[in-house]
Amino acid sequence: MQEYESPKGYYYVQRKEPSAPVATTVKHSDIYKDPKLFYGTLIGYIKTLKPLCFTQNLFKFQNEKPTYLLQREAGKIVLPGSQLKGAIKTYMQALSESYDEEIERDPKNIKPDPVNAITGRGKYASRLLFNDIIIDEKKAKTKIIDGKQQWNQKLENRYPSIRLYSHNDHEDLDHKVLFEVLPTKTYLDFEILIKGLTKVEMGLLFLATGIVPKYQFDLKIGRGKNLDMGSVRFTPLKLIQPNKSFKNTRKVYAEKELAQFIYSCGNAYLKNMSEANNENLNQIIEDSKRSDGK
Numbered sequence: 001m002q003e004y005e006s007p008k009g010y011y012y013v014q015r016k017e018p019s020a021p022v023a024t025t026v027k028h029s030d031i032y033k034d035p036k037l038f039y040g041t042l043i044g045y046i047k048t049l050k051p052l053c054f055t056q057n058l059f060k061f062q063n064e065k066p067t068y069l070l071q072r073e074a075g076k077i078v079l080p081g082s083q084l085k086g087a088i089k090t091y092m093q094a095l096s097e098s099y100d101e102e103i104e105r106d107p108k109n110i111k112p113d114p115v116n117a118i119t120g121r122g123k124y125a126s127r128l129l130f131n132d133i134i135i136d137e138k139k140a141k142t143k144i145i146d147g148k149q150q151w152n153q154k155l156e157n158r159y160p161s162i163r164l165y166s167h168n169d170h171e172d173l174d175h176k177v178l179f180e181v182l183p184t185k186t187y188l189d190f191e192i193l194i195k196g197l198t199k200v201e202m203g204l205l206f207l208a209t210g211i212v213p214k215y216q217f218d219l220k221i222g223r224g225k226n227l228d229m230g231s232v233r234f235t236p237l238k239l240i241q242p243n244k245s246f247k248n249t250r251k252v253y254a255e256k257e258l259a260q261f262i263y264s265c266g267n268a269y270l271k272n273m274s275e276a277n278n279e280n281l282n283q284i285i286e287d288s289k290r291s292d293g294k
Contacts, residue, residue, distance in 0.1 A: 004035070004158075006233060007172055008122075008169050008171045008172075008226065009066075009165060009166060009169060009170045009171045009225070009227065009228075010163050010164060010165045010166060010168065010225075010226055011163075011165075011166055011169075011227025011283070011287070012161035012164075012165055012201075013094050013160065013161065013162050013164055013280040013283055013284070014160075014161060014162075014163055014230070014277075014279065015093070015094075015096070015098065015100065015160045015162050016096070016097050016098070016101070016276045016277055016291055017097060017099060017115070017160075018097040018098070018113045019097065019112065021237060024194050027163075030170070030196065031195055031196030031241075031270040032262045033198070036060065036198060037193055037197065037198060038195040038196070038197050038198070038199070038202055038240065038241065039194065039196055039242065039285065040194055040239055040240050040241035040251075041132065041191055041193050041194070041239070041240045042191070042194060042236060042239050043189075043190070043191050043236070043237050043238050043239070043240065044189075044190055044191075044234060044235050044236040044237045045187050045188060045189050045190065045210075045234075045235055045237065046187070046190055046232050046235075047185065047186070047232065047233045047235065047243070048165075048180050048182055048183070048184050048185065048187075048188075048231070048232055049167075049184060049218060049231040049232060049233055050184060050228060050229050050230060050231035050232075051143075051145055051179070051181035051182065051183055051184060051224075051229045051230075052181055052182045052186065052221070052222050052230055052232065053068060053070065053100060053179045053180065053181045053182075053223045053224050054070060054079050054080070054083055054221070054222040054223060054227065054237050055068045055069055055070060055071050055180075055223055056073055056272055057111055065176065065177055065178050066177050066178070067144060067177070067178040067179070067180060068147070068177065068180065068223060069180045070142060070180050070181070070182070071294055075137070076134050076135060076136060076137060076216060076277050077134075077135035077136075077137055077140060077182075078132055078133070078134055078135070079132065079133040079135070079141070079188065080132050081130030081131050081132045081133070081199075082130070083130070083221065083222070084130045084133075084190065084221065085119065085128060085130040087198040087219060087220070087221040087222075088130075088205075088208050088209055088219070089119050090164070091121070091164075091209075091210075091284070092115045092118070092204055092205070092208040093115050093162055094162045094164060094208075094277070094280045094284065095204065095207055095208055095273070095277050095281055096113075096114050096115050096204055096273075097113055097114055097115075097277075097278060098113045098114070098115045098116075099113050100160070101109035101262075112124060112200075113180060114204070115204075117176070117203070118172060118197065118201055123223065125194075125196055126206070126215075127195045127196050127201075128192060128193070128194060128195070128197075129192070129193035129195065130190070130191075130193075131190070131192075131193070133188050133189065133190060135182075135188065140182060141183065142179075142181060142182060142183075143177050143180070143183055144180055145179055145181055146176045146177075146178060146179075147176075147178055147179045147192065147224055147227055148261050150267065156288065158267040161209045164220070164279075164284065164287075165220040165225035165226055165230070166220075166287050167218060167220065167231045167287055167288055168172070170226060170227055170228035170286065172226055172240075173224050178248070178252075179223065179224055179229070181229065189196055190231055190234070192205075195209055195243070196275070198267050199203050199264075199268050200265075200268050200269050200272070201269075202265040202269075203266045203267070203268045203269025203270065204266040204269050206262045206265055206266050207266050207269060207281070209234045209236070210288070211234050211236050211262055212262055212265075212266030212267075213263045213265060214263070214267075215266060215270075215281065215285065216285075216288075217232045217284050217285045217287075217288035217289075218232060218288045219231075219232055219233075220232075220290060221236065236255050236262065237258075238252055238254040239252070239253040239257060239258055239261065240253075241256075259287065265276060
């Protein structure tokens with residue numbers, strides 16, 4: 001076991017670095033003109049399978065223990081879209097070619113990769129927007145549970161792998177801290193604005209969200225992922241594609257048509273996925289299956 005490494009709660013998958021230069025950036029005007037680029041909104045819900053905590057290190061002392069509080073704004077619980085985007089980006093990196101951003105810190109020498117070309121970094125503008133999820137405290141019941149202090153990971157232990165958190169293996173609690181959480185079977189509505197992705201890029205997004213038929217899996221998000229917390233499942237309900245001339249007409253994918261569209265995009269991406277990324281996908285799916293007892 002490496003120094004500062006947690007003995008449980010996570011596993012490593014291979015990092016596949018880009019083998020070729022990333023395509024040129026997408027012009028903003030092309031998003032609305034190019035028929036090969038998709039513009040629209042994916043709408044669905046997230047179901048919590050384990051207690052979920054998301055916080056910006058805000059805490060209070062309760063029973064003489066530090067308690068991490070759920071993030072709030074104007075009296076309402078808020079799950080920032082940026083946190084969702086960051087979590088899904090990690091899965092995108094595990095299923096694509098990517099550089100370790102913690103190592104590639106030099107802003108003058110940013111190495112672009114397919115994931116950053118979608119999520120945004122350096123010269124790349126983000127083509128994904130995750131809306132904040134606003135939760136009415138009158139409708140959502142929170143609770144306080146025991147936790148464990150966070151641990152640090154040495155930078156050299158990261159490379160060249162990607163750390164993901166298991167739905168099954170987790171650390172034993174030391175009861176030194178408390179977490180305010182949303183309990184299991186809480187449902188949260190999500191919206192993802194897609195601004196000019198190709199069919200293959202859409203496939204990577206859908207795959208990393210765990211929603212491609214035959215390749216579904218659950219994700220880990222939020223704080224305490226190594227403590228048997230943060231397991232969630234994304235379920236898409238509809239995909240709205242406005243008319244690119246901005247007229248009132250629009251295309252709405254739902255139910256069977258939505259599933260077929262998601263599968264088609266996912267399959268387009270899977271056709272060219274590397275062997276290393278395919279192994280990562282199988283490992284992620286296997287861990288998720290065990291979390292369901294299947």
